[in-house]
Amino acid sequence: MKHADIPTRADDLFCYGLYTASHAVTRAYAPHLKALGLTYPQYITLTLLWEEDGRQVNALAQKLGMETSTLTPLVKRLEAMGHVTRSKSALDGRAVEVRLTDAGKALSQQAPAVTACMIGQSGLSVAELEELQALLFKLRDGLQPR
Amino acid sequence: MKHADIPTRADDLFCYGLYTASHAVTRAYAPHLKALGLTYPQYITLTLLWEEDGRQVNALAQKLGMETSTLTPLVKRLEAMGHVTRSKSALDGRAVEVRLTDAGKALSQQAPAVTACMIGQSGLSVAELEELQALLFKLRDGLQPR
DNA sequence: TCCATTTATATCGTGCACGATTCATTTCTT
DNA sequence: AAGAAATGAATCGTGCACGATATAAATGGA
Numbered sequence: 130m131k132h133a134d135i136p137t138r139a140d141d142l143f144c145y146g147l148y149t150a151s152h153a154v155t156r157a158y159a160p161h162l163k164a165l166g167l168t169y170p171q172y173i174t175l176t177l178l179w180e181e182d183g184r185q186v187n188a189l190a191q192k193l194g195m196e197t198s199t200l201t202p203l204v205k206r207l208e209a210m211g212h213v214t215r216s217k218s219a220l221d222g223r224a225v226e227v228r229l230t231d232a233g234k235a236l237s238q239q240a241p242a243v244t245a246c247m248i249g250q251s252g253l254s255v256a257e258l259e260e261l262q263a264l265l266f267k268l269r270d271g272l273q274p275r
Numbered sequence: 276m277k278h279a280d281i282p283t284r285a286d287d288l289f290c291y292g293l294y295t296a297s298h299a300v301t302r303a304y305a306p307h308l309k310a311l312g313l314t315y316p317q318y319i320t321l322t323l324l325w326e327e328d329g330r331q332v333n334a335l336a337q338k339l340g341m342e343t344s345t346l347t348p349l350v351k352r353l354e355a356m357g358h359v360t361r362s363k364s365a366l367d368g369r370a371v372e373v374r375l376t377d378a379g380k381a382l383s384q385q386a387p388a389v390t391a392c393m394i395g396q397s398g399l400s401v402a403e404l405e406e407l408q409a410l411l412f413k414l415r416d417g418l419q420p421r
Numbered sequence: 422t423c424c425a426t427t428t429a430t431a432t433c434g435t436g437c438a439c440g441a442t443t444c445a446t447t448t449c450t451t
Numbered sequence: 452a453a454g455a456a457a458t459g460a461a462t463c464g465t466g467c468a469c470g471a472t473a474t475a476a477a478t479g480g481a
Contacts, residue, residue, distance in 0.1 A: 422481100426480095428475100429476080436467105440463105450454090
């Protein structure tokens, strides 16, 4: 591809839509999550634990594509709020396993209503959301150096 | 839509792909932008100025969908780096106009190569990227309360 | 075994992002 | 024209996100 073929307007840059849409979603979630006392990254982290409890910090970081330096304090805040416990792995003294408390598990009951509300707000059909999700995963996986 | 119809796995949540893809893009841009001494939000802000110079802080915030409390320090850093100037509007004493310096304008020469590289890395066709962009804008605009 | 390397987490400093608040300026109302 | 309301930036405090660095535990090789 030659430079001449590349869109130069900010609206056309493939990074711009992602950047603004991502923040718009975070903002749209905020009022729902505020009622649960959660931030958006905290909520996403909990969804991973609802799916599979007892993950290590490392596994959570991998799933989210972030550094443990981001997750350690986040998980500590979840612990301080009483949603999870952190304990050293018996098999590997370095690893920390994150486990949901009853309170943390109970929060999962609220999730479907929040998701439903967000899907409704989005104005996109389920088919469009699936198409979007597929493209996002393809983009993300393409960019991962690994 | 009933709750039973809502995907509950984290992978299927429509927020998850956006969250991880957005960070993946930021991370993929980082090495290219580091060579220019810029962060990703700084780069996007500059693209808006390359498109139309002399915008007010408010206009930039609107375009990016962010608060002025985020942009004010960012623009000040761009000023400290010598890429822009900040000056009070003659027509409205409250407003601050952001203008590119010669150095800031010169940076725009590097942008097409960066964009081209990112598009190549993404592994998506231009058609797919346009489709993705369209869905993202639709999502974003659907979520804006306005 | 012993020591080098790797791995898992944590810590620190910088920058982004938001909401709440403040301050100055403009605009609206009367 | 004067006070009220609205607007544009800025400031402050909290939390997210990264890279660089540190520390402790596990692994590997000689």
